[in-house]
Amino acid sequence: MHDIWNPWHGCIKISEGCRNCYMFFQDSIRDRNGADIYRTKSFYYPLEKNKNGAYKVQSGEMLRVCMTSDFFLEEADVWRDEAWKIIRQRSDVKFFLLTKRPQRVMSHLPADWHDGYENVFFNVSAENQRRADERIPILLELPFKHKGVMCAPFIGPVSLDKYLASGQLEQVICDGENYAGARECHYEWVKNLSDECRRYEVTFVFCGTGNYFVKNGRRYHIEGSSLQSTQAFKSGLTYIGKEIKFNLVDALGMTIYDADLYKPFFRDKCDKCGMRAVCNGCSNCGKCG
Numbered sequence: 001m002h003d004i005w006n007p008w009h010g011c012i013k014i015s016e017g018c019r020n021c022y023m024f025f026q027d028s029i030r031d032r033n034g035a036d037i038y039r040t041k042s043f044y045y046p047l048e049k050n051k052n053g054a055y056k057v058q059s060g061e062m063l064r065v066c067m068t069s070d071f072f073l074e075e076a077d078v079w080r081d082e083a084w085k086i087i088r089q090r091s092d093v094k095f096f097l098l099t100k101r102p103q104r105v106m107s108h109l110p111a112d113w114h115d116g117y118e119n120v121f122f123n124v125s126a127e128n129q130r131r132a133d134e135r136i137p138i139l140l141e142l143p144f145k146h147k148g149v150m151c152a153p154f155i156g157p158v159s160l161d162k163y164l165a166s167g168q169l170e171q172v173i174c175d176g177e178n179y180a181g182a183r184e185c186h187y188e189w190v191k192n193l194s195d196e197c198r199r200y201e202v203t204f205v206f207c208g209t210g211n212y213f214v215k216n217g218r219r220y221h222i223e224g225s226s227l228q229s230t231q232a233f234k235s236g237l238t239y240i241g242k243e244i245k246f247n248l249v250d251a252l253g254m255t256i257y258d259a260d261l262y263k264p265f266f267r268d269k270c271d272k273c274g275m276r277a278v279c280n281g282c283s284n285c286g287k288c289g
Helices: 022-028 074-088 129-139 188-201 226-234 266-270
Strands: 064-065 094-099 119-127 145-149 169-175 205-210 214-215 218-221
Touching: 064 129, 119 129, 119 169, 129 145, 169 188, 188 205, 205 226, 226 266
Parallel strands: 064 094, 094 119, 119 145, 145 169, 169 205
Antiparallel strands: 214 218
């Protein structure tokens, strides 16, 4: 996927949301151990260029970082400074960071961080109310220009009202759980979050139902990420709030205007995808014809 940058792979489980981690499951079917942590061959992906000398990742794209690890994982301390240099070098690209370890963040920011890089969108995981109340207060105290919350896997009811009231949160993403041992996601939990975000005009994205979705007391078994995403879209719970504005600049520090930024391309089948609101669009790889 052209919107993911995994500079390192592997993780250590630390909370309830980690129990059925998709990365550990996928590694296990390849006879690998997800707890083995290593720097990947795609470490320099944001800096890769095509045969014409242009960056493969275009200005304005958003890269989701460490989707098979955690950017603030202790075992990755030896690589993070170099990753920060890449993020700083690609000041024209948005980097979506997600962590379950916000308590480690402040001591692992680059020396020139100050009040944050404009191109970094920092998010914490909040799979249930316990973890929301543990991590979001830390998030609100950290110096980031853009902040959000990801309730995934969504395994228990969560209210974010008191945190949304701070005016700091720009986006909330929600997704159910998959693979062996998947726990239920309930419609009422998702709707409550959607309603709270609407009150504060904060974007809420319901990406997928997960394997087991409960609505009106009925439990649905929904197989396949495509169908889960379609069902999430059909729920009508996604809400696009106030625009999230990233003031991106080029290598010389000059503002890049909207007309010069990447414009996502979507195919017809993307119209009913729950991920569309947070997707870089089709990469035209040719695999789907």
